Amino acid sequence: MTLLSITPLDAGAIPGDDEIISAAETLLESVTTWKQGKKYHSGTVQTYSRAKGPDDGAPWHARLSVHKPEEATLDAMWEKLGKNKAVNEKEFIHDINKVALVKEISPTQQIWTLYYTFSPPIISPRTFTVVQITRYTAATESSPRQGIIVSLPVDLSGQPDLAKMEEKGTRGRYASVERLLELPDGTTEWRMATSSTPGGSIPSFFVEKSLDGKIADDVPHFMNWFHSLLKEDN
Template sequence: MSSENELGPLVRRWGLPVKQLPSATAGIDELQPFVASILKEAIPFIDTAAPKTPSGAKKLWKSKGSKSSPDSTAKVEIIERVISAKELQAVAAKNGIKAKVEEETWAARLSVHEDAAKKGTASWDEFDHSFRLEHGKTEMAFTPTVIGANEAQRWDCTGIELEEAGQSWDKFSLVVEEMRHKVGRPVLKDRTFPVLQLSCAVKEGTGAPEIFIVSIPVPDFATSDKANLSKEKGAQIAFYASIERIRKLEDGKIEWLLGTASDAAGVLPLWIQDLALPGIIWKDVPLFLGWIAKERGKADAKDSSAPPADSDAKEGTEDAPQVTTEATTEPTATTSDAAAVEETKPEEAAPEVTTSVETSKAAEESKVEATAEGTEGAKV
């Protein structure tokens, strides 16, 4: 069982309202304690999913098996942690939070990859560039259901350095990212996820390379003058909190860990979304590795077709592939979607997912996952 002492109020599915974000002109004196409070909460929480020391045990997380794909040479382990409503009510009461409190199911995926720019894996530089420097663009590029992304707000984190969890951190970035996902047009509404996203890295020369990324919902971001996708007519706001840890291991390999709790805010009950989540989040691993392999292929083809140095050909006639704001084709794969049929009427969905009384839990989860995979879904 988890204890309320290790649970914080920030990295929760209920999110942070706009009024609790740093001011638009915040300087280091305001930003440093704010990002420190997020790190202080997020690091120990996700460390329980994959302890850094051999003595650490995943006592709070339950194994949900592993998955594999031709696009990844590494298997993906799936684990789950359920935080009761009672525990979260204690956290909310302690911190004066008035948000609706419900049980949180966190699903996490863990994979270990060779540090190499080749098929089935990726190099450290590719991970760093893709997820620390270009997180929104990368996610839009490799996730089939993402049809819009907008960096709505950014704070200047220059000069912020912190000591947390026995490590020195720098290279901080703090933004509000809005992302729109297609979840099964025309029957299902698109979902817009506005999140406050913090990223940082272990300071070079002070420890093993590590990247840390935390996403926190901003449920009322449509009220901000910085909002774009969130205030579009008919926008359906959805929520996810996530913590991502990418680090170099002693043997030189790269460990990639991500945990998330989400709510697509549709009519599909949250418990059904939670059942589907563990069997779906792992797909981001092969999706990313398949995408990065294609990007390498494009770069190699471009290099091989480039004119010699003494050529009269004009420079810049070929540009790198650009990330668009609309998907150009229908996706052929589903990614991280725990809300695939949220607008389906409960009575229509029932034959697929309400057999828990007659079947085992394993059979029920299998049916829920199959239902979710059969439609297009939202990134969570």
């Protein structure tokens, strides 16, 4: 079984950061070799996809965008995506109704539960519980600054005290890996890949056909929210 998949990890046996981050970096580097999909938002967001493999629970979808410093710096983006990610996502992903920190395993590894509600008649509420792992790396002579965020599904059934923090709803699962990379010209590349299942009886083709557009939309949703915060500060 591959480490990066929608197969949930046991909450009591989550691998260490190094193993998870290494797998994430390998997957992220492969994204541009996947099938190239549509460009969205005036060509600023490129999408990719990879068919379900023997070790995958579902296909993978990815997006790539590049942002000038005047739009958002790496540090500013990391502050909102690499810290309290679930809390901040609730502010710009409107389907997220509630989030809760289930357990802080370490400063770089926390378990979160996210409760999604959708407008009828699409689907009933979904609960996603994930462990999120983050790593920020300073620039060196051989590599630029970068931040990586990994979210992997977690099974809390073996720990009743933690499981009671999950909202009631159909259980969905997703895995995602993201990288913010500072390029030589000072811009920031935002690369993200995800594999998911909403659970329940929704046909997989229904989800897959809309996923590229949905993950592409997260880029302007984030940027609009981020810039609204800057206006409030001013």
